[in-house]
Amino acid sequence: MKIAVIQFPGSNCDRDTVHVLREVLKLDTELVWHNEFQGNTFDAAVLPGGFSFGDHLRGGIIAAHSPATKAVIEMANEGKPVLGICNGFQILIEAGLLPGALLRNTSLKFVCKWMDLRIMSEKTAFTCALKKGSNMRMPIAHNEGRFFAEEETLNRLEAEDRVVLTYTGGNPTGTSRTIAAIANEDGNVVGMMPHPERSSEPELGGTDGLKIFESMMEWARC
Amino acid sequence: MLVGDIETTLTPDEMHYARQQLGREPNALEWAMIDAEWSEHCSYKSSKPIIEQLPTTGKRVLVGPGYDSGVVDIGDGYVLTFHIESHNHPSAIDPYGGAATGIGGVVRDILCMGTTPIALLDALKFGDIARSDHSKWLMKNVVRGIADYGNCIGVPTVAGEIEFDECFERNCLVDVACLGLGRKDELLLAQATHPGDSIYLVGGSTGRDGIHGVTFASRTLAVDTEKERSAIQIPDPFTKKLIIEATLEASQARILRGCKDLGGGGLTTGLSEIADKGGTGIQVYLDEIPIREPDMSPIEIMISESQERMLLVVVKGCEETLHRIMRKYGVSASCIGDVTSTDTISVKRSTETLASLPTGFLANAPIIDRNSRLPKPRKHEAEPKPPSDLENVLLHLLASPTIASKRWVFRQYDHEVGIRTIAKPGDADAAVLKLPNGKSAAIKVDGNARICDLDPYVGGASVLAECCRNVIAVGAEPVAWLDHCQFGDPNNEEIFWAFSQAVKGMADFARTMSLPCVGGKVSFYNQDEETGKAIKSSPVVTVLGLIERPEHVTKTSFKQDGEAIVAVGKTKRELGGSEYYHTLKLDGVRPPILDFEIERRTHTAVLDCIRNGLITACHDCSQGGFAVSLAEMTLAANRGVTADLRELPRDEMRDEELLFSQSNSRFILATNDPKQVLESISRHEIPAAAIGKVGGNSMKLTLPHGSLESGLDKMRAAYDDSLQRILEPWQN
Numbered sequence: 001m002k003i004a005v006i007q008f009p010g011s012n013c014d015r016d017t018v019h020v021l022r023e024v025l026k027l028d029t030e031l032v033w034h035n036e037f038q039g040n041t042f043d044a045a046v047l048p049g050g051f052s053f054g055d056h057l058r059g060g061i062i063a064a065h066s067p068a069t070k071a072v073i074e075m076a077n078e079g080k081p082v083l084g085i086c087n088g089f090q091i092l093i094e095a096g097l098l099p100g101a102l103l104r105n106t107s108l109k110f111v112c113k114w115m116d117l118r119i120m121s122e123k124t125a126f127t128c129a130l131k132k133g134s135n136m137r138m139p140i141a142h143n144e145g146r147f148f149a150e151e152e153t154l155n156r157l158e159a160e161d162r163v164v165l166t167y168t169g170g171n172p173t174g175t176s177r178t179i180a181a182i183a184n185e186d187g188n189v190v191g192m193m194p195h196p197e198r199s200s201e202p203e204l205g206g207t208d209g210l211k212i213f214e215s216m217m218e219w220a221r222c
Numbered sequence: 223m224l225v226g227d228i229e230t231t232l233t234p235d236e237m238h239y240a241r242q243q244l245g246r247e248p249n250a251l252e253w254a255m256i257d258a259e260w261s262e263h264c265s266y267k268s269s270k271p272i273i274e275q276l277p278t279t280g281k282r283v284l285v286g287p288g289y290d291s292g293v294v295d296i297g298d299g300y301v302l303t304f305h306i307e308s309h310n311h312p313s314a315i316d317p318y319g320g321a322a323t324g325i326g327g328v329v330r331d332i333l334c335m336g337t338t339p340i341a342l343l344d345a346l347k348f349g350d351i352a353r354s355d356h357s358k359w360l361m362k363n364v365v366r367g368i369a370d371y372g373n374c375i376g377v378p379t380v381a382g383e384i385e386f387d388e389c390f391e392r393n394c395l396v397d398v399a400c401l402g403l404g405r406k407d408e409l410l411l412a413q414a415t416h417p418g419d420s421i422y423l424v425g426g427s428t429g430r431d432g433i434h435g436v437t438f439a440s441r442t443l444a445v446d447t448e449k450e451r452s453a454i455q456i457p458d459p460f461t462k463k464l465i466i467e468a469t470l471e472a473s474q475a476r477i478l479r480g481c482k483d484l485g486g487g488g489l490t491t492g493l494s495e496i497a498d499k500g501g502t503g504i505q506v507y508l509d510e511i512p513i514r515e516p517d518m519s520p521i522e523i524m525i526s527e528s529q530e531r532m533l534l535v536v537v538k539g540c541e542e543t544l545h546r547i548m549r550k551y552g553v554s555a556s557c558i559g560d561v562t563s564t565d566t567i568s569v570k571r572s573t574e575t576l577a578s579l580p581t582g583f584l585a586n587a588p589i590i591d592r593n594s595r596l597p598k599p600r601k602h603e604a605e606p607k608p609p610s611d612l613e614n615v616l617l618h619l620l621a622s623p624t625i626a627s628k629r630w631v632f633r634q635y636d637h638e639v640g641i642r643t644i645a646k647p648g649d650a651d652a653a654v655l656k657l658p659n660g661k662s663a664a665i666k667v668d669g670n671a672r673i674c675d676l677d678p679y680v681g682g683a684s685v686l687a688e689c690c691r692n693v694i695a696v697g698a699e700p701v702a703w704l705d706h707c708q709f710g711d712p713n714n715e716e717i718f719w720a721f722s723q724a725v726k727g728m729a730d731f732a733r734t735m736s737l738p739c740v741g742g743k744v745s746f747y748n749q750d751e752e753t754g755k756a757i758k759s760s761p762v763v764t765v766l767g768l769i770e771r772p773e774h775v776t777k778t779s780f781k782q783d784g785e786a787i788v789a790v791g792k793t794k795r796e797l798g799g800s801e802y803y804h805t806l807k808l809d810g811v812r813p814p815i816l817d818f819e820i821e822r823r824t825h826t827a828v829l830d831c832i833r834n835g836l837i838t839a840c841h842d843c844s845q846g847g848f849a850v851s852l853a854e855m856t857l858a859a860n861r862g863v864t865a866d867l868r869e870l871p872r873d874e875m876r877d878e879e880l881l882f883s884q885s886n887s888r889f890i891l892a893t894n895d896p897k898q899v900l901e902s903i904s905r906h907e908i909p910a911a912a913i914g915k916v917g918g919n920s921m922k923l924t925l926p927h928g929s930l931e932s933g934l935d936k937m938r939a940a941y942d943d944s945l946q947r948i949l950e951p952w953q954n
Contacts, residue, residue: 009551010460012376016641033550049639051374054460107953110369110634141373141636198638203656203772205646 047088060090089191106174292740321367330483337404349391429514664698682727698767710756791888865914
């Protein structure tokens with residue numbers, strides 16, 4: 001399995017994500033500069049966190065209209081696993097792969113904090129190695145991560161098991177129904193505000209995030 | 223002083239010296255260049271003779287003061303670089319932009335050594351935020367400026383310190399330190415050594431922002447500060463992020479001979495310094511410099527401090543590779559000149575030479591020999607009466623902005639990006655970062671204006687001692703430090719005396735510790751023109767330490783109930799400059815004394831215990847005294863403690879004095895083997911005592927003349943959200 005981590009101008013969690021996939025999990029991973037990205041040479045894609053294109057206009061929107069994201073949409077349509085972390089989640093929403101919007105935190109401030117999370121669905125490419133209802137800890141770090149969607153959409157997401165992670169013990173950003181991560185209908189595309197790559201080495205605070213990437217391996221096997 | 227229609231800050235003596243050296247009258251552009259380069263900010267003309275007494279060499283020091291960053295060898299082919307910058311004057315007018323561009327500047331200092339910025343720290347000083355809306359506004363926007371900029375460029379902000387005092391009401395201090403990591407064989411220096419190499423300007427275009435920034439920083443803030451707005455640069459973290467990536471890629475491609483950040487003094491300073499260090503000259507072609515506004519004059523172009531620009535010295539023949547790398551990141555790059563063998567900085571527009579100044583003359587301002595005068599002794603203050611309720615005093619101190627949790631601040635900073643942060647803000651006395659060779663870096667900034675105000679010599683030394691203690695407490699050996707001296711107007715002889723004394727104190731203590739100073743900064747004129755009031759003496763230091771093994775990393779939090787509490791060091795009756803006195807609106811007369819030799823032995827004793835695996839938690843005992851430090855440990859662990867302070871190594875004094883005295887050379891340790899810890903410490907002839915145990919839901923202290931008990935919940939309510947209550951009372 002070959003994984004692409006796509007580097008946009010302004011991405012800043014790209015090398016962290018590559019480090020975890022390559023050095024910790026020993027996966028075949030390539031850091032690809034956005035305008036050199038070819039979807040057909042990879043089996044999975046990760047859109048890392050950061051401030052692609054400086055978050056100009058609004059978070060993720062410029063990257064969402066880049067040729068690289070067009071290739072990511074094709075991969076998603078072919079059923080390949082696609083993960084958007086933080087700014088990557090914003091890009092997936094702006095690209096129309098996931099519903100809703102990510103608004104400014106209600107505190108109007110950037111929030112960097114380790115959070116307790118609950119796994120709400122194990123039917124996705126990034127949670128299939130996890131148990132629904134179990135808990136994990138990962139940090140969040142963002143200014144615009146308040147997931148928002150109309151009631152109807154929220155109900156549908158819940159009914160279709162597409163709410164992937166929720167915050168427990170507090171709502172750090174004012175997000176709808178404490179949602180931290182959602183999936184597309186097929187479960188192969190997931191967007192999440194927490195950073196699994198920051199929760200992948202014990203000395204940094206925990207290794208729960210590894211299970212997100214390990215799920216991707218398991219998904220590819222079946 | 224007015225020269226033609228150019229307003230300069232040069233003195234008549236300096237102008238006389240310039241004419242004499244050149245043997246002619248400089249033209250307007252040349253005067254402007256001399257003015258920028260000879261400003262206090264760029265030339266250190268007042269401070270140089272004083273800061274030269276700092277020890278700067280050591281076995282790990284590869285590059286000391288005089289370059290953009292200090293460089294420390296950490297073994298296995300790796301180096302750490304670090305530097306500190308202040309952006310005090312700009313932040314006093316535009317706190318958001320001033321703080322943000324301050325980060326931009328210090329990040330470029332790291333970058334131009336060919337190293338990757340891996341951590342930011344900030345030391346902030348504001349007025350009394352509990353009373354002043356102006357200081358509240360400054361603090362909120364400074365923090366937001368640091369957050370927006372640091373978070374965007376992907377460099378974690380991992381530690382800092384904040385001090386609040388009325389003297390900073392009109393002159394807030396905003397200092398940012400940056401730590402960099404790189405390979406020894408990829409180090410770059412800011413010098414142009416080879417004639418024939420090309421000088422490239424990369425990054426942003428040159429505009430009118432930041433014009434006269436250095437001369438603005440080299441005098442006191444005027445009454446009508448709004449007029450100074452054009453002296454403030456505009457932050458653009460996205461461009462900065464691209465410049466970081468592009469510069470590092472060019473550096474790794476080995477096509478650069480040197481690299482220089484363009485900050486204070488703009489092109490003039492950058493060019494003259496790389497040529498002076500390289501022993502060369504530079505020919506600049508003004509028409510090749512991309513400008514943002516069409517009608518900029520040569521003077522404006524040569525002294526503009528527009529942000530996000532770097533000067534690269536590109537090896538002859540490698541220009542095409544540079545263009546390819548810059549194109550990838552969409553960073554503009556223009557060849558603006560050549561390195562020459564003429565020892566002259568000359569500025570050309572088409573074929574006309576507009577300025578031509580000898581490199582050595584321009585880069586080395588004449589030193590000013592300033593006078594200093596001992597201030598009058600302080601008036602004796604009446605001793606305060608004992609408080610009626612000790613718990614109230616404790617809770618009041620825990621909620622005081624200087625001591626209270628800085629969570630409101632560091633939650634806004636991405637302190638995780640880069641996945642190196644082992645000890646995060648609030649976890650430990652210093653930040654700890656994972657390094658690629660199995661070691662860890664510990665880093666902290668510290669200052670204490672109140673004790674420096676009482677005695678700048680003892681104060682300077684104590685600030686450095688405290689910062690070393692913070693680094694020791696996490697299990698690191700201090701290896702190098704940076705000084706940063708912030709004072710009022712150096713024309714005031716008493717202020718210059720205080721500056722000289724503070725540096726002497728730091729230098730003497732650093733020599734005792736064999737701790738080299740590898741860089742620093744001097745910021746004068748932190749003074750309000752309207753009231754004539756200067757800030758208190760505010761030296762700030764940054765200490766870098768190395769942790770040999772991951773298991774040595776030690777945090778503030780107790781691990782389990784039953785651990786023994788060991789107090790290290792003697793508590794004396796020393797309340798001058800303390801937080802307790804500050805709450806009573808008293809300054810005190812003398813700061814706590816610092817016995818350099820005892821301090822040094824205390825550091826060795828504690829570090830030995832940590833390295834022998836005996837210590838489960840460690841905290842330096844400083845602001846707020848013993849009671850506050852112990853309370854901070856209970857809150858970090860959410861575990862109570864019972865202790866008998868009659869056992870504490872101490873002089874005889876009243877209970878509140880024992881609880882809140884800020885004597886130096888003290889630590890609080892937690893251990894499962896108190897006997898061995900005490901034995902180990904006594905070998906260094908340092909007093910220590912086992913005084914209690916971890917457990918329960920409160921801090922229960924038996925005192926020589928009474929007792930004090932406070933519940934964890936009560937202490938947490940005071941400590942955790944105090945800043946939030948002051949700054950954003952409407953948020954829960």
